[in-house]
Amino acid sequence: MTTEQLIGSISPDRPLLVIAVKEEAQFLPGGLPVLITGIGKVHTTLALMTALAGGVHPSSLVNLGTAGALRPGLSGVHEVSTVIQHDLDTDLLLRLTGETYGAPVELPHTGGVTLASGDSFVADGVLKDSLAARAHLVDMEGYAVAATAQRLGLPARLVKIVSDDADEGATKSWPVTVAECARALADWVAREL
Template identity: 50%
Template sequence: MSVLVVSATKAEAAYVPDGLDLLVCGVGKVEAAVRTGEAIARLRPSLVVNVGTCGALREGVSGLFEPSRVVNHDFDAAGIRALGYDVGDEVELPGGDGSVLATGDRFVTDPVVRDGLALRASLVDMEGYAIVRAAQAFDVPVRLVKVVSDDADESALDWPSVVDGCARRLGEWLVAHA
């Protein structure tokens, strides 16, 4: 099995084991979708695994997660559907742990935004949904593996001080599962 590991940043991918194809796609949905699609077309992996950090949208949420659903939180799918277009804004992922990840290009540090997102999800990131959609476009299975780095509030700005510990956990998961 050939595995393509996708991470937004080098820091999050610091402990990806040797022998796995690694793509550092950049931050945000556009970069993630474009770069992931290019890599899948070139490498033809049998599995895409997105590893990275995320914010917790609810109190007491911490640790490593394998989301079962990912939602595109800053896309107005309802408004576009009202115009008669069939668009999606969430994807179910087989084999997950039941958690829900909200993906958007907005860096969440505002408690009001966080609380609104918590009505739909327990975790938030900036690339997961885009990576899932890119893999789906090529009919390649995909898994998301996320470690909580902050509480999607002002603590998100401390990311540089916690990312190495998160990256170690992601690397350990890859050793055990990839």
């Protein structure tokens, strides 16, 4: 069973909004195509490559979604400048193979926010503290969108809203805050796109 869904049609004169789950997309204004990918880097990459396999590419990819705050005081909407994979040991792989796999992806936004993406929902204070040394926010899809855009030569923007504190309370707070977060993301789209 696939969770991906393309709403609307991709065209070269409009961005494609890329979102993990329908709950995050529930208040988006109409007019722009939306790709719901499912959760995680693999689902996101597969959904994007499938949607773009027809050869028609959008003007850009805009990844919208919720994220956990890794540092105290972070709230609201943030546009990401750098995205890393927190669950791929790029240093070890470089030592083993002499090749760089999963290098950080730099984005044109200059706000200084680093996002760590991985295929696990971070709800552990110890892991959170470890990740906070390298990033401000954590999600499960951003790296896949940025890397796919980079591979295809498309501009990308990653826009994340803090939904939880990426600690032991995250699994309880995300379901409570997701609707409010979806409204804020829809407001950002209406203002910025």
